[in-house]
Amino acid sequence: MANKAAFTAEEWNHVLGGVFMAGFAVTAADPSGLWGLLKETFASGRALMEAKSNASASELSKAIVSDMETSEGRSGAQDYVKGRLQGAKREEIKQRAIDALRSAAAVVDRKAPSDAAAYKAWLLQIAHNVAKASKEGGFLGFGGVDVSDAEKATLSEIAAALGTRA
Secondary structure (H helix, E strand, O other), rough: OOOOOOOHHHHHHHHHHHHHHHHHHHHOOOOOHHHHHHHHHHHHHHHHHHHHHHOOHHHHHHHHHHOOHHHHHHHHHHHHHHHHHHHOOHHHHHHHHHHHHHHHHHHHHHHHHHHHOOOOHHHHHHHHHHHHHHOOOOOOOOOOOOOHHHHHHHHHHHHHHHOOOO
């Protein structure tokens, strides 16, 4: 079972950053206003909290959560995300996030193959949670759909990038 020690500092930042990139890709696919953005952001955060309290969570996800509880871990993840998304136009964010997910999955495949399937499934679950966090379309939360066509397509792209099923 892998933990932070199995990775270089740069690789670990890829792994940490993947947690955020899963949500960013979905959010960028179909922005849903300020309230929707807040709901989607909280959905990513909830995934970290759930992994912390889930007895069946992988050792790698627990190590990620543990590191995110430190200022060093949060700073590394933020720097990684900023480096990947800085200067991107709105329409470029989704693709950059998906590319970052592909990179993070490749790092875990290479350095922690026994944890790779669980890590990828976790990232995909985060993306699904973000997609379902806020209704798309409609007005003031009325009407609309739980997951838009653009979000569904992005979930499929994320699954393909991770080498999993949507």
